[in-house]
Amino acid sequence: MDQSMTSAPPKIRIRDLHKSFGDKKVLDGISLDVPQGTSFVIIGGSGSGKSVLLRCILGLMTPDSGSIEIDGEDVLAASAKRRDQLRSEIGMLFQNGALFDSLPVWENVTFGLLALNKLTRANARDKAGAILEQVGLAPSVGDLFPSELSGGMQKRVGLARAIAAQPNILFFDEPTTGLDPIMGAVIDGLIVDCVKKLGSTAIAITHDMASAQRIGDEAAMLYKGKLVWQGAAASLMDSGNDYVDQFTHGRRQGPITMELRR
């Protein structure tokens, strides 16, 4: 938590964020600083509010109360136009890829660039090939449709699409879920390379401990809408925190109780 002492404002600053769906409190007073250039990993069980937190920062959901600042600018108070602008500086890798299945891979990858008019359609195919090579795919993959790709390839294309506009913030929603351990490690490696190359600030949410340690510099744990621990990602396995210990070691006994009923 010592990053708050540095003089530069954090890239992303979240204060006392609340969000409920009906009676269920999904975010219950989250405060978080993500310094510029850091890879921040948020761990937590299913339904702990990880995805909702990312969606709030992206502006896909509006929190009930609290503040979100990016580079010191209050996102929630910004105009709709400014929010669109801010959002275009964030790349997101969705949990299941969320590739547009009606469009070929090359158009998926260059979709954001085309939308921002940073690219003409005539050049898009070549550009897509170059971006696909960055994530270890052959340019010819660009002509396939998402449904023709394996899970690992879809993740790579999703990553290519997220980094295409060279965003200065990157979000990863469970990047290794549904992949075999080796492919998971490969994707993690690509994520680390991309984040380094772009110099971006990254937030990844995951419940894969190996992945969290490979991707993250900093880590935090969410439980029932609250941050119960924050520290270096390297210390995840020996944090001394009861919640983190139970989670990282997958123990049935501990402070975390599974709520089977919603």
Added chain:
Amino acid sequence: MDMVLDLVARTGRATLSLIRSAGALALFALAGLSHILRPPFYGRVFVRTFLETGFFSLPVVALTALFSGGVIALQSYTGFAQYHAQSAIAGIVVLAVTRELGPVLAGLMVAGRVGAAMAAQIGTMRVTDQIDALSTLSTNPMKYLVAPRLLAGMIALPLLVLVADVLGVAGGFTVAVVKLGFSPTAYITATLNSVKVMDVTVGLVKAGLFGFLITLMGCYYGYNSKGGAEGVGSATTSAVVVASILLLAFDYLITDLFFSQ
């Protein structure tokens, strides 16, 4: 006493929920329409949807129109022959087809074909996060997904109905000439004498409105679907059922407005 209160409470809740849904739908429709007028415009999505709605619905609409025109000729012959008024058949066919059967049947067929497909496609995009992905890629989903579809529906349906009008009359003509022994020239002359610009125009206005309703329902239910495959399934059903009912209700209203005197 409790039962009465319970009943009142239920009625109140149902009414509130109905008003809320109607309001949400109205806002959705307004947002969709306003995006039609404001750039950027997604020409490719429009062309693709227009072809899907208009061009690829042609066979279905054509067959529907042909058979219904023929049926009208056959049925009205049975009725009118009793009064030796067979000569009115051409007029009945052209009136029924241009005023009602063309727009309504084309609308119902397109609601089943295109409205369902739109709800399923947009619904799947919703539950697989593709709509959120659009937002993260500097693209407004209302503008990209909804506006071009509404526009395509409003343009494609009148064109389809124009085709349905011609083929409906052709169906009546075929039955009258081949089966009922009418003279082709007499039938065509009678048709030309009975066709009214007003009837055709109002039919096309109806068609434009139906096109809007069908695509609106497809987009609205798809856009708001949740809960995986089951959610998409019920969104598809709702889109077709609600579009069909609204279509018939508005058909009555417009008919009442233009032809009731």
